[in-house]
Amino acid sequence: GAVVSQHPSWVICKSGTSVKIECRSLDFQATTMFWYRQFPKQSLMLMATSNEGSKATYEQGVEKDKFLINHASLTLSTLTVTSAHPEDSSFYICSAPRTGAGDTQYFGPGTRLTVL
Amino acid sequence: AQTVTQSQPEMSVQEAETVTLSCTYDTSESDYYLFWYKQPPSRQMILVIRQEAYKQQNATENRFSVNFQKAAKSFSLKISDSQLGDAAMYFCAYRSARSGANSKLTFGKGITLSVRP
Numbered sequence: 001g002a003v004v005s006q007h008p009s010w011v012i013c014k015s016g017t018s019v020k021i022e023c024r025s026l027d028f029q030a031t032t033m034f035w036y037r038q039f040p041k042q043s044l045m046l047m048a049t050s051n052e053g054s055k056a057t058y059e060q061g062v063e064k065d066k067f068l069i070n071h072a073s074l075t076l077s078t079l080t081v082t083s084a085h086p087e088d089s090s091f092y093i094c095s096a097p098r099t100g101a102g103d104t105q106y107f108g109p110g111t112r113l114t115v116l
Numbered sequence: 117a118q119t120v121t122q123s124q125p126e127m128s129v130q131e132a133e134t135v136t137l138s139c140t141y142d143t144s145e146s147d148y149y150l151f152w153y154k155q156p157p158s159r160q161m162i163l164v165i166r167q168e169a170y171k172q173q174n175a176t177e178n179r180f181s182v183n184f185q186k187a188a189k190s191f192s193l194k195i196s197d198s199q200l201g202d203a204a205m206y207f208c209a210y211r212s213a214r215s216g217a218n219s220k221l222t223f224g225k226g227i228t229l230s231v232r233p
Contacts, residue, residue: 032218043207043223044161091159097217103149105211105221107161 006108021079023094029074030096038091050077084115118143122224137193139208147213150191156204203231
């Protein structure tokens with residue numbers, strides 16, 4: 001099946017620093033990728049849709065200046081949490097749809113961000 | 117806007133028994149897809165089963181099957197012969213067919229399934 005990777009899997013940073021999370025589709029190309037945030041025992045909350053070659057589309061209430069998204073190529077999207085604060089601590093998950101494979105979205109393993 | 121409702125936050129099943137997880141959704145569209153995803157403690161989201169709305173036949177994948185009732189907007193998941201490895205959080209999800217695979221998923225709140233040995 002299709003594989004989506006995320007890096008890093010776990011990151012701890014100090015308050016005020018920026019953190020970059022990478023999402024890669026390893027064996028297929030994705031013009032669109034999705035970024036989610038998930039708190040423990042809760043559902044996935046869509047943050048933004050990453051579009052290759054154009055600006056990301058952010059969901060209502062998500063600060064675009066705080067969560068910078070760059071879709072650099074057809075296999076890579078990055079999420080940068082700028083000036084991170086403890087309330088940004090969460091589990092971040094990306095997904096990429098693979099057309100032609102039942103149009104299924106495949107998910108990365110997630111990144112656990114802890115801001116001290 | 118589409119909504120997905122999973123009203124049961126938790127369920128428990130005895131190993132080898134059958135359990136049904138409920139999901140209802142609301143949409144004004146006629147063409148869409150429905151999914152069940154599993155999230156084990158590792159937190160990796162795994163696709164369990166998918167259903168195309170235009171297909172009347174219920175999808176099945178080994179021990180997993182769905183009861184898709186389009187008129188009632190209901191999409192339940194039945195797990196037969198439950199195994200310890202089935203213990204996880206299960207999410208029901210909806211996707212419009214309009215933009216193909218690039219359409220976003222709408223998730224329910226999820227249900228935590230525990231399996232008793």
